[in-house]
Amino acid sequence: MEYSRSELMPGVFLSHLRSDKFKTACMSVNLLTQLRRETAAMNALLPAVLRRGTTRYPDMEQLSGRLDELYGAAIEPVIRRVGEVHCFGFFASFPEPVFLPGGEALLGEMSALMAEMLLSPNTRGGLLLPRYVDSEKEKLLDLIRSAVNEKRSYAVQRCIEEMCCYEDFAVSRFGDVETAEAIHYKKLSRYYRELLRTCPVELFYCGRAKLSEVEETLRDAFSGLPRGEIDYDIGTEIRMNAIEAAPRYYEERMDVTQGKLVLGFRLGECMEEPDRAAIHVFNALYGSGATSKLFLNVREKLSLCYYASSAIVLRKGLMIVSSGISFENFEPAKTEILTQLDKVRNGEITDEELTWARRAVASDLRAALDSQGDLEGYWLSQAIDGLDYGPTELAELAENVTKEDVMKVARSIELDLVYFLRGEDGEETDEEEETEDDNTQA
């Protein structure tokens, strides 16, 4: 696979990955802007509204019909946050010519259609159609509200919201109910025009077409993109320390049968010059996957949790440990999760554990080379960070991470907030009191 990167127009960048091994080609367009509470819901709403209809294909039936004609090609809205950079746009995939009856190349038509969705939506008097905006707004609100249905991800989201309550990262990629409810089609139309002029744009292509052909095709397709003064002043603020001297505690009650304990950490000073390979290997060793300390000890050996795993939000410098527990196991589970972290800090790491963790990280990275979706996500993040090494190089670095590297990461990490989702009945958890209470009835 050959990777190259070029600037097609002011502030419009293409990441091109040439590969012959896939049956479909994929392509994406992302607008980049700062993640903020006031605008997150509008950013999330835009691709869905734009996907409803264009000037040539004014409604969904005609647009979907056209995609069906193009052999079931797909162009779907995508909304992501990479740290505090909000990325939204479209992800397209379509068959490579060699697998089509007449050997038809779809690159030109797909680029044109994707650009049309972004640049030429179905409008009236220059404004987005109110019925499209209102109906997609209702769907976005349903989506934001439905977060509570999945308790595991809901608890993680709530932990991040509370932990980062003074930071933009508290805002979910879909925004929140209040700002979404306030969206009006006229305001959204103005905002949309402004974004087109000012946002840096990231294009991605992976497939059999050569760089020059893709560059030419995309430059042509996006020639109508208005370019004003590009706002490059976007990025992520990384907080190195916990907000307060002692970890904060936040509790929520709901009608649930299983408790969710989530611990939010700051990665700390190791984020000054992050050694990404070491952070990934640390995470694999401590808490992600079936060979980690959390899985083998907290879950398997001590049976304190139904699940317990750690995840890194690298670009924001966070680690989140998420677990499902019986309500009465709150204290022992929390203690054990922290004990396992202390063990990594103190170098209580076997050679085997280190080998397993390195292997797991390297294997995940190498497997990403076989998935266009993973590659797109990887290279988008690299583009935002201004980095250009591929998954293979990162895998090699991971294989050389030492025990000391891992300990260094673990020592830098600091607990910031403990979040507990528990049932509606039962005793209070006296988190503030440090005294052990032996006669609390569960």
Place this chain on the structure above:
Amino acid sequence: MTIHKHDYPGIGETLYTAVLDNGLEIRVVPKKDFSTFYAAFATNYGGACRRFTVDGRALDTPAGVAHYLEHKMFDLPNGDNALNILSANGADPNAFTSSGITCYYFQCTESFEENLRMLLHFVSTPYFTDETVQKEQGIIAQEIRMGEDNPGMRVYYNLLEMLYAHHPIRDRVAGTVESIAEITAQTLYDCHKVFYAPSNMVLCVEGDVDPEQVARIAEEVLPKEKAPVPHADFGPAEALAPEEHFRLEKMEVSAPQFLIGAKLLPGLRGGEAQRQRLIAALSLRMLCGSSSPFFTRLYAEGTLNMDFDYEVDASAGTLTMIVGGESKTPEKVLEEFNAEIARIVREGFDEAFFIRSRRASLGARLRALEDFDNVCVSLAMDCFDGYCTFDSYKILEEITAEDCRRFAETELAPERLALSVIAPKSGEAKA
């Protein structure tokens, strides 16, 4: 053992197949230029296979044995756990049990042969004690209870109970807290002996591998003798009409969830079964897929959202159509769906619409080939039904608009459909 090579130039794949002397079917798809290796080892035995005959004895096992067995198979006689060994070796192993099959699989980027040996070894090595079986009961009971709290599971099983009068597919794959209490180490040994014989299994591999080497490893690791292929007894044939047409249950959900279902003609095998399923899937794409007039209209009205989907589910000798998602007015969706079916039965599908829908289906199936997991599991499931998923592309090209109209007419009459709904407890959506 002879290895057969099948070329599928249209989709750029080559499939190698073999049947070992012990009866094991092997399907290998070599992939140059890919780092990933994937192996799926499956038995034609799932949650619905509860009654069967072994050595002239008729056995009737409790609900949940196949799933219980899946949990316990990872235990090795020396006290090790296969899941841990494979993970430590850099592989990503897992397993699932459906009504029809149990499948063990792993994905890795190195040490493939070693991992393959371990997969074949642990799945063919039963080791259970009453103590370890007992210990698992709490874990599985917890899993069953969590399923009871899951609206998606509830709406699904309610539908199956409404459609099927007695076929065991209507029971939960994991069983109930009561039924699993009856399971002993002996139950697990009996079921393993009957259903985990190589003659009742298939091994599917995708990756940069040599098919002969895969077959050699399987021959080395697995038992040599060929056991008779067992036959599960699913009871007398079901009528085509559902038992019940409507069921509503209330739960803590933010919006109503619903499924519309129909039993489709069961019992076909091989090419006939494959054609029937392709016609059903293409018909549903045109009736209610994301570019259908029905869906785009209801979406624009706000009656449906992007969660809406359809599927044709083949399992344990049954074939079921399932359509559904989220809607504030599920009864209206059913009404509109019936009206659309009636229109198609009357007028047939528009020819241009049919042509582009069939094209879209081909493209979507081509895209699905990028996914190792999807390819290996499909190859395994199809093998038990006597066909191969790679033939779909050719068969699809021969399907006509009239085939699809006829499908709607014979299989989707209003009296054949059932509606299952999970509604929020309080009339209003809970934020």
